[in-house]
Structures are given as structure tokens and as C-alpha cells.
Amino acid sequence: MSTPDIFDRIARRAHRDRAAAGFAGHDFLRAAMLDGIQERLGTVTRGFEDVLDLGCFDDAFLPPPGARIVRCDAGLAFAGDVQADEDRLPFADASFDLVVSAxxxxSVNDLPGALTLIRRALRPDGLFLAAFTGAGTLSTLRAAFREAERDRPAARIHPQIDVRSAGDLLVRAGFALPVADVESLNVRYADLGRLLGDLRGMAATNLLVGRTPLRRDTLARAADAFTEQADPDGRTTERFEIVFLTGWAPAPSQPQPARRGSATASLADALKRIPPE
Incomplete structure (x- = not known):
């Protein structure tokens, strides 16, 4: 039996199509993600031939020199080569040696399934690099809505994945040498409207199934609560937590963990050689 969707797939495509025309004015968060991905990619000495840019937005990711790239996005306006949801990928196994997603x-309904499909789309020893917003993101906005809807709270912000859970998902999907880490980005806003404008412009507004419309009086109370958190200069700080994932498709050439019981030295003997204080 399939699990019900958390996110509205139709709304997700529509929000991405709506954001496409003006995305360049709100791309700072993805730019920070791409910077982190490029930094991690720069430490890899091997070459890549076939690259998948999954969730390509405006094609800002620059592939390694000489590599062929396929651009894929859930939204039609962004989709360069293929339109598909990340948990419903149409690619054959072992199609790419690098998959990047920023x-x-x-906001993927079946994230474990999507990661498994990504791993299958990679050739042996292929690399997966990803970045997305995780737990702790939009904490100020969340608090403002909580204050505005104290009597009847509604789900306004997506469930968020912490860095430890993200690493566990990599392992569950079958990636080798998994690494998950997090970086914080703080952005200061003059008012709530500017923040909401950025979220609309980057296609990051509420996509939850069964979401309720935001009433004007609720929005006004949230705006007041947001402003109450402002610094002396009148600007309020909002936080974005960027989770970075690195994983490799398994291959015989990769370092393997030692077989259990194969150690040639005893930890107890080693501890005996440590002089007492």
C-alpha cells in the first residue's frame, strides 16, 4: 500500500512555474547551496562524463569541463531536458557518474525512494552531492505564525529533516562513504513581506496537502510578531540551515570496513600500556 503524499505535487509544479520568470531576484539560497556543492566537488580528483542536475531551476550549476549534463526539474518552466518528480525518475540504472541536487x-514526498532512485541512476563509484534546507530553517517565521495563530495553529511550514536523519537516509538508500553536514545562513529582513516575497520567488512556500489559506488578520498578527523580533536597526534575522549530502554508489574499488573480528591488536592490551596519571 502506497503512503499518502505529504506535499501537493500539482501545487509544487505550479509554484515552480510561477517562480521561474523572477527567480534570479530570489536565488541567494540556492546560490549558497551551489557554492557548497562546488566546493565539495572541487576536492574530488576524478573526472565525470555524464551529469544529472536534479532540480535544475535556472541551470546555474556548472558541470565539470567536458561533461555532458541532463537538466531535470519538477516544474515545466524550469525543466531544461526532462520534467519529473524526484521520487519518480525516468532514468535507467547506471546512467550517470555524477548527480547534483540543490x-x-x-519537499519530495518519498525522499527515501528518491535517494534510492538516485543511487540506482549512478554508475559504480558515481558521486551524489545534494543540498537542501533542514531542521531549524525559518525558526523566526515559525514563531511568528505560532504567535499569530495561538488559539488555532495551522501547519504553515514543511516538516524538516535534521542532519543526522539525512545521513541515516543516505545509508538506508545504499550509498557508500556517506557524509551529511550543515551550514547556517542568516538573512536580515525589513519586514515579513520581504521574507514571504523571497519564499514565493524561490518556490518555497507552503505545499502541504490540506493546507489552509492564510487570512489577512492572521498575516497582520504574524507581521507584528515578526517585527517584534527585530534588532535595534529595525531588521529581523531569519535563519536557513543548509544540509549537505555526499554519497557514492558502491564499487569494489572503494575502501571497505574491516571484517568484524579481524583485528590483530587487543584494545585491552593497548590500554594496559597507557601509564597511570
């Missing part, structure tokens, strides 16, 4: 995995 800014989309936090």
Missing part, C-alpha cells in the same frame, strides 16, 4: 529534496 534546493528541492526538502
Amino acid at each position: 534546493g528541492v529534496l526538502d
